[in-house]
Amino acid sequence: MNxxxxxxxLLGILYGTATGNLKEVTEAAVxxxxxxxxxxxxxxxxxxxxxxxxxxxxxxxxxxxxLKKMGPLMNFLFPSLPAGHPARKHMAVNMIANFLGLGWAxxxxxxxxxxALGKLEEERRxxxxxxxxxxxxxxxxxxxxxxxxxxxxxxxxxxxxIAYRTQYGSTDPTAIVGPAILATAVSTGVAVVFCxxxxx
Numbered sequence: 001m002n003x004x005x006x007x008x009x010l011l012g013i014l015y016g017t018a019t020g021n022l023k024e025v026t027e028a029a030v031x032x033x034x035x036x037x038x039x040x041x042x043x044x045x046x047x048x049x050x051x052x053x054x055x056x057x058x059x060x061x062x063x064x065x066x067l068k069k070m071g072p073l074m075n076f077l078f079p080s081l082p083a084g085h086p087a088r089k090h091m092a093v094n095m096i097a098n099f100l101g102l103g104w105a106x107x108x109x110x111x112x113x114x115x116a117l118g119k120l121e122e123e124r125r126x127x128x129x130x131x132x133x134x135x136x137x138x139x140x141x142x143x144x145x146x147x148x149x150x151x152x153x154x155x156x157x158x159x160x161x162i163a164y165r166t167q168y169g170s171t172d173p174t175a176i177v178g179p180a181i182l183a184t185a186v187s188t189g190v191a192v193v194f195c196x197x198x199x200x
Contacts, residue, residue, distance in 0.1 A: 067092040087116035101158035152191035
């Protein structure tokens with residue numbers, strides 16, 4: 001990626017110099033930098049707000065209550081995952097954050113989930129946990145399913161996209177909600193079917 005972006009920047013500078021438009025290239029670079037900083041500030045505020053709400057929900061026990069209600073869904077998606085395994089909570093937090101369109105807030109829980117699932121695979125190889133054991137370095141079914149669902153990411157409220165649209169002056173920033181729900185519902189449905197087929 002470094003070579004790709006570096007090459008694009010160098011190509012733009014060379015093209016601007018060759019065509020006598022170097023001043024416009026410089027102005028565009030400065031304006032883009034200003035806009036990037038402004039957007040980062042807006043997104044940092046939105047992310048801090050929703051990450052804080054997720055932390056409050058976790059500390060208040062709301063996440064644990066939601067996890068209990070999500071039990072049948074978790075059992076359907078991850079049938080080989082033991083009922084009391086720590087990965088379930090991390091996965092639930094990740095899925096809830098993704099439902100709310102908070103990809104950045106979902107990332108830490110996603111990493112914790114994969115770490116816990118990695119330990120589960122080690123326990124299976126050592127015969128300390130039930131379930132099919134995979135060779136070292138090969139992801140288990142739960143890891144693959146979780147990753148695919150995380151990528152497909154059903155979103156009920158695409159907070160980040162709404163914030164982007166607001167930042168760029170959209171007259172109706174929330175108009176994206178309906179299409180986003182439809183698109184992510186389809187992608188998640190396809191992901192679930194794919195995972196179930198591949199599990200067999």
